[in-house]
Amino acid sequence: MALPLPPGLTPMEVAFLCEMEMVTVVPRQRLESLDLLGGKTTSLRPPHRAPLPLWLALLLKRQRRANIIPPPWLHPHSLDRILKMETDNPESFSPPPPLDHITSSTVSPPFLPSNTADSEPGYLPYHWIDMGEILLEAASDDIQDPDKVRELLRDLREVRMAKMRSSTLVVEGGGLTSLQGVGAMEVSEGRGFITGVMDGLRKLGASREASRREKEQEGAGSGGDGDSEDEDMEL
Numbered sequence: 001m002a003l004p005l006p007p008g009l010t011p012m013e014v015a016f017l018c019e020m021e022m023v024t025v026v027p028r029q030r031l032e033s034l035d036l037l038g039g040k041t042t043s044l045r046p047p048h049r050a051p052l053p054l055w056l057a058l059l060l061k062r063q064r065r066a067n068i069i070p071p072p073w074l075h076p077h078s079l080d081r082i083l084k085m086e087t088d089n090p091e092s093f094s095p096p097p098p099l100d101h102i103t104s105s106t107v108s109p110p111f112l113p114s115n116t117a118d119s120e121p122g123y124l125p126y127h128w129i130d131m132g133e134i135l136l137e138a139a140s141d142d143i144q145d146p147d148k149v150r151e152l153l154r155d156l157r158e159v160r161m162a163k164m165r166s167s168t169l170v171v172e173g174g175g176l177t178s179l180q181g182v183g184a185m186e187v188s189e190g191r192g193f194i195t196g197v198m199d200g201l202r203k204l205g206a207s208r209e210a211s212r213r214e215k216e217q218e219g220a221g222s223g224g225d226g227d228s229e230d231e232d233m234e235l
Contacts, residue, residue, distance in 0.1 A: 008191050014184045018127040018134065019055040020110040024117035025066040051116055054131070058138050068139040071114070072121035074132060076145050079152035081122055086159045093160060093181035097123035109184070129157060129185035157186075164190045 009017070020038075027044035034041045034056075042050040049069065052060070060066035072078055085094045097114045114125035125131065132153045140146040164186065167179070179187075 009184070009188055011185060011188050014127070014188045015130045015134070017110055017184070018130040019053065019058070021054045021115045021125075021127055021131060022051045022110075022113055023054050023057050023071070023115050024049050024069040025052050025057045025060065026069060027060070027066045029065045031060075031065070049117060051113075054115075054134065058134070061139055061142075068135065068142050069117040070135055070139070070143045071116065071119050071125070071131070073119070073123060073125065073128070074135065074143065074149060075121065076148045076152065078121045079149060079156065082124060083152060083156055083159065086156060086163075090163065090166075092178065093163060094124055096181050097125055124156075124181070124183065126184050128183050129153070160186060161190065 025044075026049055027046045029044070029046065031044035033043045036053075038053070041052060041056070044050050044066070052066075057066065057068050061068055073082070082094050097112070097120050099112075109126035112125070113119055114123070115127070115131055119125075132149070135143060136146055136150055136153075143149055160182070164179075164182070
């Protein structure tokens with residue numbers, strides 16, 4: 001008998017979807033357009049930049065046929081600014097990348113151009129954790145000061161995860177919390193903790209309601225016994 005699958009996407013599945021993100025490459029060799037399921041790719045003509053899916057860019061990078069241009073948000077100064085924004089606003093996350101006037105509002109990651117060389121700096125995309133890890137592993141020579149970038153990504157991850165944990169305290173008090181700007185990997189990794197807290201709160205609420213009803217029933221029963229005793233005394 002097969003075990004039931006956990007709800008939501010696993011971190012490995014999130015990383016797989018991240019490889020569909022579009023990145024910008026600088027080809028070293030000519031390559032004709034490829035007919036993929038998502039449509040034809042751009043023909044590669046050195047030294048002109050071209051957008052490609054991350055999985056194809058990684059393949060060409062390993063074959064030394066192209067270099068990957070890191071997205072603007074992965075530069076040290078952009079990460080520094082985002083980290084400052086996160087620490088200065090402990091109750092909210094940094095906003096997601098804004099949509100341009102060309103992109104349809106029905107398009108969602110990984111089909112948004114939030115990791116290309118022309119994307120807006122200062123905004124963390126939906127797949128920022130997995131994108132950063134993949135590029136640091138496969139194309140660290142294309143990234144400016146990779147050690148600094150790795151350190152900033154680690155700090156960002158810790159700060160934002162602490163915010164997600166503290167958001168459960170707001171929910172416990174009966175309030176609402178916004179997860180706007182939270183990334184895919186953060187949702188996948190924090191789902192177990194958040195759902196566990198929510199299940200615990202649900203059980204506590206159910207036990208409190210049950211105890212309240214028991215007290216009401218006991219109060220009603222004791223009131224009825226008092227009335228019967230008064231009637232016996234009158235007799």
